[in-house]
Amino acid sequence: MIRFQGVGKEYPRTGIALSHITFHVRKGEFAFLTGPSGSGKSTILKLAYMEEKPSHGDVRVSGLSARGASRREIAKLRRKLGIVFQDFRLLEDRSAEANVAFALEVTDTPKAAIQPKVHRVLAQVGLASKATSFPRELSGGEQQRVAIARALVNDPFVLIADEPTGNLDDRATRGIFQLLRDINATGTAVLMATHDLDLVRRTDHRVIELNHGRIVYDSAEAPADAPAGPIQGDTE
């Protein structure tokens, strides 16, 4: 479903960001990407939603190869991906429901289908009562729920989350994490970058650990009796 094969990424100014990245996220899987800041987590996610193209190797998402994908094909692919960020990326001048509806409006969804979908997904993230609130009237955790609702509204096959709890307190973090697990339980795969090791240790989900642009550990590749992984303390 998301397949990285010998992927390398270099930037003209900052040099090598990733090298020899090979992994495969399967349908319905929950995988963490961990590692210190600058280890390449966000770059992997950008490659996964094809904001960046690999310098070497290939990234295939739902059968689409990053190497030959046109901008139009990438746009169509993103309708099947849900993407969530640390900074929520909501439109401040629109209500929660308008933010969610926006994702449907820009993808040519028939008008009559928008409202029921928006309400369903806001209820799913526990924000049915705050549909008309604006982002500034919501807490950080609630804003992230709106962002997740927007990511979910097109029924994605995978949710890509880049440090989704990075700006949240403990309680909100637990709430968002539980929400992501609930979403995963309905069959949507989740690929989540985080440096919150407590969160990672609390579960038995797959862990892919990066350091200096390379995969240093992948729990899916490790033998069954191996220890829970080398997970290094974050250098941040």
Add this chain to the structure above:
Amino acid sequence: MRLATREALTGFRKSPLLSVLGIVTIAFSLFAFGLFALVALNIRSALRTVEERVEIRAFVADGTSPEAIATAMGDIGSFPEVLRVTYVSPEEALVRAKRELREFSDVFESGFLPGSMDIRLRPGFRDPTTVKAVAERASTYEFVDDVRYGQEWVEKLYRLRTLATFAGLALGAAFALVAVIIIGATIRTAVLARSREIAIMRLVGATDGFVRMPFLIDGFVKGVLGGLLALAMTWFASETISRHMIRTEFFDARIAALGVLAGALIGLLGSLFSVGRHLKEV
């Protein structure tokens, strides 16, 4: 499309001053262009009037028989370039000279002026080459002493017209380019103001065409409004000149519509450039 229109209107509502500024700059660019076009139009129409007077005079030797003249006139009259040929007898020539050169009327005496065949050319055949060719053919008749057609001023007239056309085109293109750049800059500001929205649109899978559409509508509307404003200003200028200085001709409906269309095109191009550049960057 409805969403795109709504988004375009939102942009307009959010920054009305910037939008008005954009429209006014387009209007002024097109106004400058319009004024020049007006000048060119009036030069052309003045030239047309002058051109109508282009005439070849083939002077006939004294004592030529009326039959010979009639045959020659029949021949010349059958050239495809020739509108009509008239014979002016020495007596008529004298009357005409007295009328046209009133201050010298006492100088002219009977028999002083030769008779002539006056040849007028059809519209579209009044260029120097055709005039010269017809004049040369007329001079081949033995009884024709001399052919005059104001060679110099026919050529000057044409040079002036060519110059006016080229200057008009060059200046018009320059003004149009300036207008494209200006509207590109105003749309660019609008694009940057909404870059966050554009980033989110692309993230949730909007195509480039979809992202572009509101800005194209924005540019188109600004271009049309700017064009209409420029048309109004040009009309006002033309009226003022007509009233206080010389009578001028104004554009007909077709040209006016073309002017507004040019505004729309400039708006569209400006938008296309600035959104295209932005999309290439993200």
